[in-house]
Amino acid sequence: MAFKKGQCGNPSGRPRGSANKRTLIRDALAATFPEGEPGFWLAVAQQAKAGDLQAAEMIAKRLYPTLKPTSQEVTFSLSGDTPTQQATSILQAIAAGEVPPDTGKLLLDSVAAALGIKEADELAQRIAVLEQRLAEQQADNE
Numbered sequence: 001m002a003f004k005k006g007q008c009g010n011p012s013g014r015p016r017g018s019a020n021k022r023t024l025i026r027d028a029l030a031a032t033f034p035e036g037e038p039g040f041w042l043a044v045a046q047q048a049k050a051g052d053l054q055a056a057e058m059i060a061k062r063l064y065p066t067l068k069p070t071s072q073e074v075t076f077s078l079s080g081d082t083p084t085q086q087a088t089s090i091l092q093a094i095a096a097g098e099v100p101p102d103t104g105k106l107l108l109d110s111v112a113a114a115l116g117i118k119e120a121d122e123l124a125q126r127i128a129v130l131e132q133r134l135a136e137q138q139a140d141n142e
Contacts, residue, residue, distance in 0.1 A: 044058055044059060071102070074103055087112075091104070
């Protein structure tokens with residue numbers, strides 16, 4: 001059955017009091033282990049101590065989450081008032097080795113995004129001027 005435009009697929013919403021996955025898992029742990037979640041982790045630690053590599057990996061992932069890449073801070077001279085001049089400045093900094101290529105791409109994307117925002121603002125202003133002129137012409141014709 002296809003959804004109708006403008007109509008929610010589940011108008012009554014999620015029922016009140018329905019348990020989410022986290023609650024269901026905690027309830028299962030409480031039913032299985034006397035101490036609940038701490039008892040579960042105690043059992044996992046005992047298995048890891050006994051040589052279970054999957055249990056050890058589980059603990060390691062909890063204690064030491066995987067590292068996420070971060071961009072390093074760079075300092076360089078961004079010259080130019082126009083987006084084109086700024087982009088050229090960034091490209092020159094990349095070519096000179098002052099800025100890593102991945103960071104340079106982020107900077108270029110930021111300049112492009114700022115340019116898009118500026119263009120949208122200018123278009124909105126131009127439309128407002130055109131609408132005002134049209135309203136004035138219509139008022140003069142009446």
